[in-house]
Amino acid sequence: MNIAVVGTGYVGLVTGVGLSEIGHNVICIDTDEKKVTRMKLGESPIYEPGLDELMTKNIKEGRLQFTTNHAEAFEAAHAIYIAVGTPENADGTANLTYINQVVEQIATYVKKDIVVVTKSTVPVGTNHSIKEKLNALLPTETKAEVVSNPEFLREGSAVYDIFNGDRIVIGADSKEAAALIREINEPFGIPIYETDICSAEMIKYASNAFLATKISFINEIANVCEKVGADVEQVAVGMGLDSRVGTQFLKAGIGYGGSCFPKDTKALKKIAENVDYDFGLLSAVIEFNNKQQRKLLDQAVADFGSLEGKSIGVLGLAFKPNTDDIREAASLTIIPELLRMGAHVKAYDPIAIENMKKVLPTEIQYTGSAVEAIEDTDLVLILTEWDEFKSLSLEIFVKKMKSSFIYDGRNCFSLEAVQEYDINYYSIGRKMLNKSNLATNKN
Structure with a gap:
């Protein structure tokens, strides 16, 4: 098949290469x-x-090309994939500006019947709107069919996911269009689920909202565990052994971030509002996640009284490991607040520093290694669970820091390992380990 993919972000590029x-x-x-x-x-x-x-492999084998020329790309295409961004508007709705631009480009350059496949996450009803606009703009003898084919790729694992997904969802009103997209996707060897367009659109939002809810639930449990003396990691294992619950997304921490969960939960809440439904559960998830991202900061302030003049090391800027994406990352909530409090911040991330520099170019001292970031600091915040951080020797914290106070938002170290060192360690949903009187450090 000849396929054109409009947009080369995470979704478009991985989809095209796959x-x-x-x-x-x-x-x-x-x-x-x-x-x-x-x-x-x-x-x-x-x-x-x-x-x-x-990319290199498929370019050499002649199956993958890149262009800025829409007319050239659309000319022989059997299907055109829309994979542009749908960023969040100020009111939480999805911004469809880029979608509408692609619709106009298709209408301008396509000269034959075409199947348009929407990979972008769009509100329910958008694909029907795309079809109406296209068929109104295209010549009368040309017909467009639109298929909703939502993506379920995880940043940092997208290449694996495209070949090992749980399902491929195809939402279509036309049997012929659905059959074409099924034929395109069958070589992946992944189960295909066909449904109507509106249901396919909702599957994407509902999936992300459910996973966000699961994350927030285990974080709420973690907060209770801290107060009653339970260990959230043991609780999560015990919960996950129940097949109805499952083990995934039961990792306690300082909340979710990235380009999908925050945007999609707010968009689904807005979709519900637009049909006069109060999605109270989702509202609570969003509100709780915003608070959870501040958890380490609030704990440090409670412990030290004031962070003014403190030297603070931050390990991790990306919202998750194996990506340079800082969108909705906890670092964007915590670091500006630290700076406002008068703290000196040294930060390190294996990949995401350049993206953070676009937001905070001069306020942070960026370092070339994790060790450099923690050297001579009063406390360290771990915000991303990079393997590089998890493999650090705890002895390095003791030797390099002025005082060994670690606030671990991703539970990178076992309590058993920490107990062997002279470290004050706060993690999520587990026992706080104090080797000295925190009160003596308050200003």
Whole structure:
């Protein structure tokens, strides 16, 4: 099949590369010429493990191309995939500006019947709107069918996920269009679930909202565990052994972030509001997650009284490991507040420093290693569970820090390991380990 993919962000680029890997001829389109030039050389503009290698392979084998020319990309396409961003508006709704731009581009350059596939996350009813707009703009002898084909890729694991997903959802009103998209996707060898368009759109939002709820639930349990003396990690294992609960997304921490969960939960809440439904549960999830991201900061203030003049090391800027994405990351909540309090912040992340510099270019001292970030600090906050951090010797914290106060928002170390060192250690949903009187450190 000949496939055009509009948009080369996480979703579009991984989708295009994945489709080329299973044998299709794919042209990915982006309006940024510099970005397209890089991609033609096999260089991914995003950090995603394994993506560059697959790009290079499929470019060499002639199945993957990149262009800024929509007319060229659409000419021979059997299907056009829309994979542009739908960022959040100020009121929580999805911004469909880029979607509408692609609709106009398709209407301008397509000269034959076409199937349009929406990978972008869009509110329920959007695909029907896309179809109406396209068929109103296209010549009368040309017909467009629209299919909702939501993505379920995890940043940092997207290459793995596209070949090992749990399901591929195809939402269509046309049996012929659904059959075409099924044929395109069958080589992945992943179960395909066909439904109507509105249900496919809702499946994406409902899935992300449920996972966000599960994360918030275990974090609420963690907060109770701290007060009653239970260990949330043991609780999570015991819960997960029940097949009805499952083990995934029961990792306690300082909340979710990234480009999907925060945006999609707010968008689903807005969708409900638009039909006069008060989605109280989801509202509580959103509110709780906002508080949970501040948890380490609040604990440090409670312990020290004031953070003014303190030297603070921050390990991790990305919202999760194996990505350079800082959108809705806890670091964006915590670091500006530390600076406002008068603290000196040293920060390190294996990948995401350049993205953070775009937000806070001069206020933070960025370091070239984790050890440098913790050296001569009064306390350290761990915000991302990179393997590099989890493999650090706890002895390094003792030797390098002025005073060994660690606030671990991702439970990177076992309590048993910490107990062997002279460290004051606060984690999420577990016993606080105090080796000295925190009160003596208050100003």
